Amino acid sequence: MKCETIRNMISSYIDKDLNDIEKTELEKHLTECEQCREEYERMLDIIAICGNFEEIELPQSFRTELHQRLVEEKKKKNFFGSILRNKNMKMATGLVAAALVIAIGIGSSSLLFNNNMKMSQSTDSAPGYGGATAPAAPASDADFNFTMREDEKQKIGAAAAEQPQITSVEGTGLAKNSISMQFSESILADRVVPSEAVDSSRSGRMVIRTGNMSVNVASVDKAAADIRQLTESSGGYVENSQIENITVPQVQDVDGNTAVKEITEKYANMTLRVPEDKFESIFNNIKGMGKLVNENMNGNDITAQYRDTTARVDNLKIQEQSLQQIMTKAKNVDEILKIETELNRVRTDIDIYSGDLKRWDNLVQLSTINIYLKELKPEELKSVDVPGMWGKAYQGFIKAINNIVVGLEKTFIVLVTAIPYLIVIGVLSVVGLFTARKIKLKKKQ
Amino acid sequence: MVYICECILGDRFIEEVEGGNAVSDMEKLLVKKSQSGDVESFELLISSYDKRAYNIAYRVMGNEEDAKDMAQEALLRVFKSIKDFKGQSSFSTWLYRIVTNVCLDELRRRKNEKYVSMDSTIQTDSGELHMELCSDKETPEIVYERVEQRELIKRAISELNEDYKSVIVLRDIQGFSYEEISNMLDCSLGTVKSRINRARNMLREKLKSDMELSRENRV
Numbered sequence: 001m002k003c004e005t006i007r008n009m010i011s012s013y014i015d016k017d018l019n020d021i022e023k024t025e026l027e028k029h030l031t032e033c034e035q036c037r038e039e040y041e042r043m044l045d046i047i048a049i050c051g052n053f054e055e056i057e058l059p060q061s062f063r064t065e066l067h068q069r070l071v072e073e074k075k076k077k078n079f080f081g082s083i084l085r086n087k088n089m090k091m092a093t094g095l096v097a098a099a100l101v102i103a104i105g106i107g108s109s110s111l112l113f114n115n116n117m118k119m120s121q122s123t124d125s126a127p128g129y130g131g132a133t134a135p136a137a138p139a140s141d142a143d144f145n146f147t148m149r150e151d152e153k154q155k156i157g158a159a160a161a162e163q164p165q166i167t168s169v170e171g172t173g174l175a176k177n178s179i180s181m182q183f184s185e186s187i188l189a190d191r192v193v194p195s196e197a198v199d200s201s202r203s204g205r206m207v208i209r210t211g212n213m214s215v216n217v218a219s220v221d222k223a224a225a226d227i228r229q230l231t232e233s234s235g236g237y238v239e240n241s242q243i244e245n246i247t248v249p250q251v252q253d254v255d256g257n258t259a260v261k262e263i264t265e266k267y268a269n270m271t272l273r274v275p276e277d278k279f280e281s282i283f284n285n286i287k288g289m290g291k292l293v294n295e296n297m298n299g300n301d302i303t304a305q306y307r308d309t310t311a312r313v314d315n316l317k318i319q320e321q322s323l324q325q326i327m328t329k330a331k332n333v334d335e336i337l338k339i340e341t342e343l344n345r346v347r348t349d350i351d352i353y354s355g356d357l358k359r360w361d362n363l364v365q366l367s368t369i370n371i372y373l374k375e376l377k378p379e380e381l382k383s384v385d386v387p388g389m390w391g392k393a394y395q396g397f398i399k400a401i402n403n404i405v406v407g408l409e410k411t412f413i414v415l416v417t418a419i420p421y422l423i424v425i426g427v428l429s430v431v432g433l434f435t436a437r438k439i440k441l442k443k444k445q
Numbered sequence: 446m447v448y449i450c451e452c453i454l455g456d457r458f459i460e461e462v463e464g465g466n467a468v469s470d471m472e473k474l475l476v477k478k479s480q481s482g483d484v485e486s487f488e489l490l491i492s493s494y495d496k497r498a499y500n501i502a503y504r505v506m507g508n509e510e511d512a513k514d515m516a517q518e519a520l521l522r523v524f525k526s527i528k529d530f531k532g533q534s535s536f537s538t539w540l541y542r543i544v545t546n547v548c549l550d551e552l553r554r555r556k557n558e559k560y561v562s563m564d565s566t567i568q569t570d571s572g573e574l575h576m577e578l579c580s581d582k583e584t585p586e587i588v589y590e591r592v593e594q595r596e597l598i599k600r601a602i603s604e605l606n607e608d609y610k611s612v613i614v615l616r617d618i619q620g621f622s623y624e625e626i627s628n629m630l631d632c633s634l635g636t637v638k639s640r641i642n643r644a645r646n647m648l649r650e651k652l653k654s655d656m657e658l659s660r661e662n663r664v
Contacts, residue, residue, distance in 0.1 A: 007646075008642060011638075011641060011642040011645050011646070012638065012642065015616075015623070015641070017623070017638065039649075042649060043645060043649055046598060046617075046645070046648060046649065046652065047617050047645070049594060049595060049598055050598065050602075050613065050617035050618050051617060051618065051620065053504070053595075053599075053618050055496065055497070055500050056499070056500060056503060056509070057496070058495065058496050058499050059509065059513055062495070062499065062513060062516070062517070063488070063495070065513075065517060066488075066495075066517050066520055066521070067484070067488065069517060069521050070484045070487065070488070070521065070524055071484055073521060073524060073525060074482055074484055077482060077525075078482075441554075
């Protein structure tokens, strides 16, 4: 056997890792070869010395220092443990996902409810009787939906130009849900701009709201009574109510002969004052009492004027007070008379402006609805194609899909918006951890 | 051998022991308690192993300061990851494995850093500082005790690369078996054997030249 091979086997031989054949070979070679034997003994020596290295004792502070660190670690674990531990993370993500789904569901369904109300009216508002058919309605509805957004955009743009007057277009019954309205506003326009669809009380602006509508009903008397009851139960009052019976000659084709018949038509004019916060719901309610011919709503934003006037009144009051003080220093009748005149002037102004304010308060708090009712024979009402149950169901279905899509869009936008923040936070924390670790290890050196 | 144990467990164990049966049962219990975060159980658990862990670190790192840091770091890591210990190996092997890895990682890290900093600090004032750190093997005591074989061997070991160093420390100084070492270093039995072989040969070569040098100096 060559010495080189033997040398490679020495280590294993010392560790008793050779098989019998190799063992005898090696032992035989060692008896013969002095160099190899020396190598063997040298190595045995080294290993023996290594094996005799004494075990050193733990330093005094070792266990106490370690104890400190363990306790610290445990505190850290308790703090982060429940958040970062794997199982809980899975549950947490599950919960978050579930919450998201529920949120989208609620958002879309509430949109759906609001749109349902509008839906029955938008089909009614189709021009002419017997014109609109069920299949056509959903398409126009969807368009209506979409164009509504455009209109809103324009409105908001216009409002952003700070015009106090905001006039709405037909059918602003859309999206009364305040949450979604705010949301779409914040997406479409950077600022939350008050439009007539937003409660003036919520935004702190003074808006005088007025609504006008013309409705064809089956029975004017009944509708008028209903409206009266509705108004009064909501805390408002009927300012004006007028019912007319008008006899009109009408040309009719009866049995092939043209005949002139006298038809009595009934009309009613009503002016309602209703609390501002119930304005829309009452308005929509009344719309649903019959066939809507036309409607409009507007809001007159008088916040600026109101504030100006308030400021004016305050100033005048201060003036009044200072005049009163001067009065006490007056020495003769002449001066007293002059001050009196001035005081009267000021007080009259205060009265006038305060009157204005009170009037405005009343107008703002109670919105006005003007209604024109016309009685229509039931047959004429029926001749309009009202979408049946299936038509409505179909429309509802489409609406729901719309809303879910919109809801998803919004959620997606929120998530994407959040990404930059998450990235920044992630980067900062990674950098932070990295530097902390570096500092720690550098300290050890 | 009757073994009475009353401690943090709050119960009394009285067991007849043949071999280490009670030890491993109690150890399993301590491991469980440590997994749920009990610091006292953990400290009791590692009390049989911490000295040896410290020694492994000492032999690998070469000085007490580093040994203390590395050993504590390793034991802390053991505590942090004890939940992942599934009993596939014995607890001690798993513990020493972490100790070894912590030390070797640190050595490798220092090797990289030293390489860079050496180059860059030659011109600066801190260059001298680095030089001092590098040459802590050349402290006065060791210079005077050069002739001592033991110190020669120690120095030779410290000059080995981390792979050879680790097997020498684990095999020849600490006396672990081939299987245990393959477990701790996470490599095959064959790798362990060949590494030990080459490490010992390398050690031998180093000592040969060191011996000659010391002989020259004496003259």
